Amino acid sequence: xxxxxxxxxxxxxxxxxxxxxxxxxxxxxxxxxxxxxxxxxxxxxxxxxxxxxxxxxxxxxxxxxxxxxxxxxxxxxxxxxxxxxxxxxxxxxxxxxxxxxxxxxxxxxxxxxxxxxxxxxxxxxxxxxxxxxxxxxxxxxxxxxxxxxxxxxxxxxxxxxxxxxxxxxxxxxxxxxxxxxxxxxxxxxxxxxxxxxxxxxxxxxxxxxxxxxxxxxxxxxxxxxxxxxxxxxxxxxxxxxxxxxxxxxxxxxxxxxxxxxxxxxxxxxxxxxxxxxxxxxxxxxxxxxxxxxxxxxxxxxxxxxxxxxxxxxxxxxxxxxxxxxxxxxxxxxxxxxxxxxxxxxxxxxxxxxxxxxxxxxxxxxxxxxxxxxxxxxxxxxxxxxxxxxxxxxxxxxxxxxxxxxxxxxxxxxxxxxxxxxxxxxxxxxxxxxxxxxxxxxxxxxxxxxxxxxxxxxxxxxxx
Amino acid sequence: xxxxxxxxxxxxxxxxxxxxxxxxxxxxxxxxxxxxxxxxxxxxxxxxxxxxxxxxxxxxxxxxxxxxxxxxxxxxxxxxxxxxxxxxxxxxxxxxxxxxxxxxxxxxxxxxxxxxxxxxxxxxxxxxxxxxxxxxxxxxxxxxxxxxxxxxxxxxxxxxxxxxxxxxxxxxxxxxxxxxxxxxxxxxxxxxxxxxxxxxxxxxxxxxxxxxxxxxxxxxxxxxxxxxxxxxxxxxxxxxxxxxxxxxxxxxxxxxxxxxxxxxxxxxxxxxxxxxxxxxxxxxxxxxxxxxxxxxxxxxxxxxxxxxxxxxxxxxxxxxxxxxxxxxxxxxxxxxxxxxxxxxxxxxxxxxxxxxxxxxxxxxxxxxxxxxxxxxxxxxxxxxxxxxxxxxxxxxxxxxxxxxxxxxxxxxxxxxxxxxxxxxxxxxxxxxxxxxxxxxxxxxxxxxxxxxxxxxxxxxxxx
Numbered sequence: 001x002x003x004x005x006x007x008x009x010x011x012x013x014x015x016x017x018x019x020x021x022x023x024x025x026x027x028x029x030x031x032x033x034x035x036x037x038x039x040x041x042x043x044x045x046x047x048x049x050x051x052x053x054x055x056x057x058x059x060x061x062x063x064x065x066x067x068x069x070x071x072x073x074x075x076x077x078x079x080x081x082x083x084x085x086x087x088x089x090x091x092x093x094x095x096x097x098x099x100x101x102x103x104x105x106x107x108x109x110x111x112x113x114x115x116x117x118x119x120x121x122x123x124x125x126x127x128x129x130x131x132x133x134x135x136x137x138x139x140x141x142x143x144x145x146x147x148x149x150x151x152x153x154x155x156x157x158x159x160x161x162x163x164x165x166x167x168x169x170x171x172x173x174x175x176x177x178x179x180x181x182x183x184x185x186x187x188x189x190x191x192x193x194x195x196x197x198x199x200x201x202x203x204x205x206x207x208x209x210x211x212x213x214x215x216x217x218x219x220x221x222x223x224x225x226x227x228x229x230x231x232x233x234x235x236x237x238x239x240x241x242x243x244x245x246x247x248x249x250x251x252x253x254x255x256x257x258x259x260x261x262x263x264x265x266x267x268x269x270x271x272x273x274x275x276x277x278x279x280x281x282x283x284x285x286x287x288x289x290x291x292x293x294x295x296x297x298x299x300x301x302x303x304x305x306x307x308x309x310x311x312x313x314x315x316x317x318x319x320x321x322x323x324x325x326x327x328x329x330x331x332x333x334x335x336x337x338x339x340x341x342x343x344x345x346x347x348x349x350x351x352x353x354x355x356x357x358x359x360x361x362x363x364x365x366x367x368x369x370x371x372x373x374x375x376x377x378x379x380x381x382x383x384x385x386x387x388x389x390x391x392x393x394x395x396x397x398x399x400x401x402x403x404x405x406x407x408x409x410x411x412x413x414x415x416x417x418x419x420x421x422x423x424x425x426x427x428x429x430x431x432x433x434x435x436x437x438x439x440x441x442x443x444x445x446x447x448x449x450x451x452x453x454x455x456x457x458x459x460x461x462x463x
Numbered sequence: 464x465x466x467x468x469x470x471x472x473x474x475x476x477x478x479x480x481x482x483x484x485x486x487x488x489x490x491x492x493x494x495x496x497x498x499x500x501x502x503x504x505x506x507x508x509x510x511x512x513x514x515x516x517x518x519x520x521x522x523x524x525x526x527x528x529x530x531x532x533x534x535x536x537x538x539x540x541x542x543x544x545x546x547x548x549x550x551x552x553x554x555x556x557x558x559x560x561x562x563x564x565x566x567x568x569x570x571x572x573x574x575x576x577x578x579x580x581x582x583x584x585x586x587x588x589x590x591x592x593x594x595x596x597x598x599x600x601x602x603x604x605x606x607x608x609x610x611x612x613x614x615x616x617x618x619x620x621x622x623x624x625x626x627x628x629x630x631x632x633x634x635x636x637x638x639x640x641x642x643x644x645x646x647x648x649x650x651x652x653x654x655x656x657x658x659x660x661x662x663x664x665x666x667x668x669x670x671x672x673x674x675x676x677x678x679x680x681x682x683x684x685x686x687x688x689x690x691x692x693x694x695x696x697x698x699x700x701x702x703x704x705x706x707x708x709x710x711x712x713x714x715x716x717x718x719x720x721x722x723x724x725x726x727x728x729x730x731x732x733x734x735x736x737x738x739x740x741x742x743x744x745x746x747x748x749x750x751x752x753x754x755x756x757x758x759x760x761x762x763x764x765x766x767x768x769x770x771x772x773x774x775x776x777x778x779x780x781x782x783x784x785x786x787x788x789x790x791x792x793x794x795x796x797x798x799x800x801x802x803x804x805x806x807x808x809x810x811x812x813x814x815x816x817x818x819x820x821x822x823x824x825x826x827x828x829x830x831x832x833x834x835x836x837x838x839x840x841x842x843x844x845x846x847x848x849x850x851x852x853x854x855x856x857x858x859x860x861x862x863x864x865x866x867x868x869x870x871x872x873x874x875x876x877x878x879x880x881x882x883x884x885x886x887x888x889x890x891x892x893x894x895x896x897x898x899x900x901x902x903x904x905x906x907x908x909x910x911x912x913x914x915x916x917x918x919x920x921x922x923x924x925x926x
Contacts, residue, residue: 053695056572064572109519109527109749112886201748201886202664225889229749232516232890285664286572286692423575423664426688427695 027369027451031376031444034304038440039380044300045432047075048293048352052286052427060280060321061093061254068279072259072295072318079303081261081316089330091321093254094118096205096283097247101191101220104128105241107233113191113220114284115246116175117207117324122218126245127152127189133234137174141181149186152242153178156227159417161197168417171195172206179219180211189244190219193227198418201225205282206421207324218246256280256320258331263306265313265450273450274315274345274404275302275442278322278395285425289416291322293430293438294348301442310450312343319395322349328398339402344449344456346407347393348442351416352430355382355441359389359408363459369452376444380437385410405456409445411438490832490914494839494907497767501903502843507763508895510538511756511815515749515890523743523784524556524717531742535722535758535781542766544724544779552793554784556717557581559668559746560710564654564683567591568704570696576654576683577747578709579638580670580787583679589708590615590652590681596697600637604644612649615705616641619690622880624660631880634658635669642682643674652707653682656690661881664688668745669884670787681709719743719783721794726769728776728913736913737778737808737867738765738905741785741858748888752879754785756893756901757811764905773913775806782858785812791861802865807912807919809870810856811905814879815893818845818904822852822871826922832915839907843900848873868919872908874901 055071058064069086076084094117101111131152134140140155155178160167172195179190194204203223210216222230233240259279265271277294281287295318302316319327332339344361358377360370365386374384389408391397396406419425514534521531532549539547557580564574594615597603603618618641623630635658642653657667666686673679685693696703722742728734740757744750758781765779782790795802807824821840823833828849837847852871854860859869882888 049695053692054570054699056566056570056692067571103519107517107519108530199891200663200665201889225887225891228891229516229519229889232512236517424688426664426692428662428688428691 027448028372028376030308030451031373031448034308034447035376035380035440035444038301038304038443039436042300042304042436042439042443044296044435044439045430047299048288048296048430048435049427050075051292051295052288056286057283058279058281058287059093059095059283060256060324060326061091061251062095065256065280065320069257069259069320072279075299076261076316079299082264084261086257086259087334088255088257089320089334090253091256091324091326093251095249097249099220099246100126101242101244103233103240104243106238111226111242112201112203112223113226113244114203114205115248116205116219116221119179119208119219119246119248120216121248122244122246124247126243127218128241128243129188131230131240131242133230137178140178143185146186148182151187152189152191153182153187154230155192156231157193159195159197168195175206175221176209177211179208179217180214183215183217187217189217191222194221194224194422196224196417196422197415199224200418200422200424202422202424204420204422205284220244220246258320258327259318261316263302263314265311266309267311269313270341271312271343272315272341273312273446274317274342274396275446276317276319276345276347276393276395278319278327278349280319280321280323282323282421282425284421284423286427288425288427288430289351289419290421290425291349293352293435297348297435297439297442300439301446304443305447305450308447310447311453312450314446314450322394325394328395331395332398332402336402339399339404342399342404344405344407345392345396345399346409347396348409349393350411350413352438353412353434354380354437356410356412357383357385358410358441358445359385359387361405361456361459362388364454364456367454367459369448369454373445373448376448377441380441382441403457407445407449409442490911491835491839493771493914494836494911497771497910498839498843498903498907501764501767501906502899505763505767505899505902505906507759507898507902508893510762511751511759511893511898512890513538514755514758515751519749520746521742521744521750522556522558522746523719523787523789524554524714525558528719528743528783532720532722532783535742538762539724539779542762545727547724549720549722550797551718551720552783552797553716554719554787554789556714557787558712560712562683562709563589564705564707566696566703567706569701574689574705575664575666575686576689576707577666577668578711579668579682579684582642582671582682582709582711584711585681585707585709587710589706591704591706592651594693594703594705596693600641603641606648609649611645614650615652615654616645616650617693618655619694621656622658622660631658638669638684639672640674642671642680643677646678646680650680652680654685657684657687657885659687659880659885660878662687663881663885663887665885665887667883667885668747683707683709721783721790722781724779726765726777728774729772730774732776733804734775734806735778735804736775736909737780737805737859738909739780739782739808739810739856739858741782741790741812743782743784743786745786745884745888747884747886749890751888751890751893752814752882753884753888754812756815756898760811760898760902760905763902764909767906768910768913771910773910774916775913777909777913785858788857791858794858795861795865799865802862802867805862805867807868807870808855808859808862809872810859811872812856813874813876815901816875816897817843817900819873819875820846820848821873821904821908822848822850824868824919824922825851827917827919830917830922832911832917836908836911839911840904843904845904866920870908870912872905
């Protein structure tokens with residue numbers, strides 16, 4: 001919090017005198033005021049504390065997501081949103097059950113694993129087999145046919161660490177595709193090192209997919225220290241046998257909800273600025289950074305911006321099945337006829353740290369409103385990235401084919417994958433000051449977008 | 464490793480020219496050389512890597528401790544120790560089984576717990592009851608009779624954080640005594656916040672005791688974030704119900720071993736310098752810092768000091784049941800007739816970091832050998848604490864009533880309780896350079912003690 005007083009003072013002066021703006025106007029002034037209002041206590045932390053405490057883990061399709069939906073309706077109603085409602089849709093759902101693993105030879109000892117989302121179960125007594133270690137995904141996909149027959153394939157490749165999550169983007173396909181690549185070569189099980197940037201004993205999970213026509217084998221993530229341990233054992237040169245048991249529950253049909261609330265536009269209520277986070281979480285933690293933080297940031301920001309009654313409608317959406325990528329599709333399907341009202345959509349889903357930079361749709365880079373916003377966000381350390389935003393989040397990404405312009409708000413995330421999709425995703429990992437700082441950027445941005453008349457569809461150059 | 468080259472160079476110069484010593488002699492010179500020898504690669508990390516990889520978790524009384532015993536015999540034999548043997552003794556043993564917990568109302572969600580060592584089992588279906596939170600142990604012991612009838616008592620007091628483990632000394636009795644204090648007041652279960660200095664989701668366990676004549680109720684440790692969560696829930700003011708299941712195994716009689724090896728003294732083999740660490744570990748991690756590190760430090764140091772064939776015998780002991788405090792007692796009982804041969808005993812059991820200071824028995828503070836050793840350890844940043852060492856470790860402490868002088872070697876441990884007795888106690892948490900630094904202090908100390916003729920029993924002033 002040390003930087004805050006100076007930052008706020010500077011920002012207040014800037015918004016009062018607006019020295020950095022060529023043409024000070026009331027939009028710039030109000031945008032700056034709202035930014036500073038959020039910085040001085042946005043309410044986001046209280047929302048996050050409430051969601052993570054009163055609901056806790058909330059996997060899509062579970063009884064907990066129904067409680068989360070009720071929580072969301074109550075919270076938006078209490079904050080004065082209109083048209084608060086839940087939009088149900090049907091999904092497949094997967095919940096972890098018994099999860100055990102051990103090395104049975106030559107160095108018997110327990111291992112810590114967690115199932116990948118969507119994995120089939122092992123037999124009740126588990127699967128036991130010799131393991132084959134692969135230090136890279138490329139090595140696995142280069143392995144000859146039948147080379148893994150009756151074996152458990154274990155991928156120990158480390159996810160790259162960086163601030164912008166490109167390491168995860170690459171590693172994500174190891175988790176998504178690893179089981180089928182192993183199964184094609186005869187494997188009876190697949191494990192991989194957690195896609196994580198630290199060395200906690202907590203395994204990190206996430207959804208996986210089975211390739212059509214390939215045997216479905218059980219798949220799990222090992223904690224990083226356990227993957228290290230297998231590498232050390234393998235260096236001894238003796239065959240290693242493991243046994244693991246996964247007894248998850250798979251529901252081909254379950255219900256979840258996208259929960260929606262609005263601040264009706266003062267002048268053009270049929271023009272909608274959609275902002276969002278996802279309500280569902282992975283089941284291991286309480287979903288504080290993924291994505292309670294995104295819900296809290298976008299909801300607090302929509303509320304603060306909405307208090308100024310901007311011209312356009314602000315629509316807050318809490319997605320009900322981001323983790324299995326079923327929410328955006330359901331929304332796109334249900335709203336195909338009215339998405340044309342959405343002037344721009346944004347999604348906060350990269351943790352609880354400050355915003356590093358923002359992007360706007362193609363063709364809007366030199367608009368006066370965008371430049372004004374860039375100036376207004378500077379006191380928060382947010383830079384403007386002129387690269388057009390073509391994809392703003394996993395859920396709103398499904399609106400791209402329907403022509404919905406995307407807002408890009410990139411948060412700092414150097415430690416995001418220390419915690420992501422593990423039991424460590426709990427409230428204590430969140431810094432309230434950072435959460436306010438992220439919310440301040442969103443508040444200013446939402447207000448500017450909702451008060452301006454910019455048509456991003458028209459701003460976009462023909463391709 | 465940045466400090467090392469300069470440190471070693473300075474130390475080599477000091478031991479060659481011994482400018483800091485008033486009367487350079489061969490003992491000082493060799494002590495300094497051995498210190499530097501250890502700093503340049505003591506072999507301790509390889510020992511630790513071997514134990515934690517090839518054996519892993521090794522609770523006393525388990526099949527794993529038998530494998531650890533075999534490992535210890537093979538390792539000491541390969542290092543050239545003589546008289547290598549295992550001394551069996553009978554203990555009670557406790558192994559964790561199923562461990563689950565959840566809040567059932569008003570905010571249903573899973574909690575992360577682990578059983579306290581020695582806890583009775585719950586019924587197979589678990590215990591469900593309203594919880595009563597206590598923010599301090601004093602509040603629990605001040606609660607009136609019958610005030611907890613049918614409830615689960617939950618202690619959320621935070622362990623103090625400090626380098627010298629006095630926070631743990633205080634908090635340890637909460638874990639040891641909490642269940643009986645709760646049961647006296649009618650409770651059907653007891654949980655406490657992990658005795659830990661960080662906020663990982665990993666619960667930290669440890670042994671507990673039941674008071675004679677008091678009902679035995681199941682007892683568990685909550686991870687720190689889960690204790691926080693219960694505090695947040697409690698602030699909502701509604702009754703909280705929890706359900707938990709612990710299905711541990713208790714064996715009234717099991718076998719474990721103290722494993723012993725010696726470097727026979729060159730001149731006075733009947734005078735013994737005993738050094739030690741404990742072979743058993745808590746079951747959740749692989750016992751890297753507790754106490755694989757202590758085994759590795761003392762074994763590598765005994766080996767390096769032993770290569771110089773000092774006057775006295777160096778006896779390495781790996782204790783077989785420190786965690787339940789049954790090893791030192793067994794040794795004292797078995798060796799009552801010959802402990803008079805032990806001129807001094809030391810135990811390394813506080814992690815893998817460097818030694819901060821050392822202490823020697825009463826009356827020895829001004830001995831020339833002790834002053835020489837203090838000088839020899841200065842380049843490692845080790846200071847001499849003139850406070851006499853009256854208790855050198857949990858196991859060798861049992862030799863105090865038999866008159867065995869105690870060596871005190873206090874390691875840095877600011878982060879020891881981030882990891883202690885949790886699943887996080889794995890090899891990746893150990894810095895090889897710090898382990899060498901600790902081993903260097905032990906190597907120099909063991910050599911000086913074994914080569915000198917000091918009789919610490921005579922040095923001690925009459926009381």
